[in-house]
Amino acid sequence: MDLSYIINQLGEDREEYFNAVSPPVIQTSNFAFRTVAEMAEAFTDEKKYRLYTRGNNPTTEMLAKKIAALEKTEDCLVLSSGASAITLAVLSQVKAGDHVVCVMHPYSWAHHLLTEIMPRFNVETTFVDGTDIRNFEAAIKPNTKVIYLESPTTMYFELQDLTAVNALAKKHGIVTIIDNSYSSPLGQNPAEYGIDIVLHSATKYINGHSDVVAGVLCASNEIIKKIYSSEFLNFGTVAAPWSSWLMIRALRTLPLRIKQSSESTQRIIEFLSHHPKVKKVHYPHHESHPQYQLAKKQMKIPMGMFSIELNTDSKEKVVQFCESLKYFLMAVSWGGHESLIIPAIAFREGSELPFNFIRFYIGLEEAEILLNDIKSALELV
DSSP states (O other), rough: OOOOHHHHHTTTTTTGTOOOOOOOOOOSOOOOOSHHHHHHHHHTTTTTTTBBBOOOOHHHHHHHHHHHHHTTOSSEEEEOOOHHHHHHHTTTTTOOOOOOEEEEEEHHHHHHIIIIIIGTOOOOEEOOOOSSSHHHHHHTTEEEEEEEESSOOOOSSSOOOOOHHHHHHHHTTOOEEEEOTTTTTHOOOGGGTSSEEEEEIIIIIIIOOSOOEEEEEEHHHHHHHIIIIIIIIOOOOOOOOOHHHHHHHHHTTTTHHHHHHHHHHHHHHHHHHHHHHHEEEETTTSSSSSHHHHHHOOOOSOSSSSEEESSOOOOOHHHHHHHOSSSSSESSSSSSSSSEEEEEGSSSOOOOTTTTTTEEEOOOOOOHHHHHHHHHHHOOO
């Protein structure tokens, strides 16, 4: 199934809605039935027969088909946030007394779930350096049910060898979950390496316009059916139809947006990697990255986010650098049209990151404009 067909046609049965080129937003909470038999049938499989938008909606269903195809999985659930996708994925696979192995430095709300919430239900987590498969193997216990991955992580951009982790997990009967938000479905398809559950903060690249909060969870029909009939329906973290429609529209330009961001990032990385006022660059597709070869193997294209460490001992200079940037917004998230920075110096006391650490996301502005902006700011360091 080719990319153009997926993003422009898959799931869009235009004869059902007056041959309109753009699909409608089915903005309804409820669906009616003509007969008792039809309603009874809907109660047997709410995902197949539309009953209530908390369970299924035609606009959201259209989006789910596209995302599943992009991630090369059998099915997909569209949720109200990336955090809800993380929560449902983990909760669906564990019970009291179980154990999770998770990579170091995951997304903050994944870390909060595993360290603050799950222990209340007697679910334990061991965090490991995911750059070495031996660390996963050493952490596995008889009650380990999940290996949770994020490759690459989104500050230091550490990778995990997905083929090796999958082989280890299958050997022990463990379910693998990965947050694939950094790469988007175009940059990496973990299901091709045997990973069981692939999730995204769809707020990022999938929507890409900084106006929707959403998440997606992709897996086999069997896994999705299990999650759908329990955690998904019970927690009610479904995406709104309007949000789903906006993401369908956003998918039309996903390849173009990622291409622009990726190409601009390569130019900026090349500049920063040779600049005397930049102490270190953290980027999976740069030769200085210790897992550069693994990144080239697993990831199809270089993406648009990286971190740097400024070559300064002055906190004031770091603040001055950040505040002098004119085209980079100081904000969380990534994947939108706008370029962003997150300075570690803004974090609460106790952060593991050094104060001179800054994460960049490169948006859709012209590369030359962004380069000149960074050059001017570096002169102040």
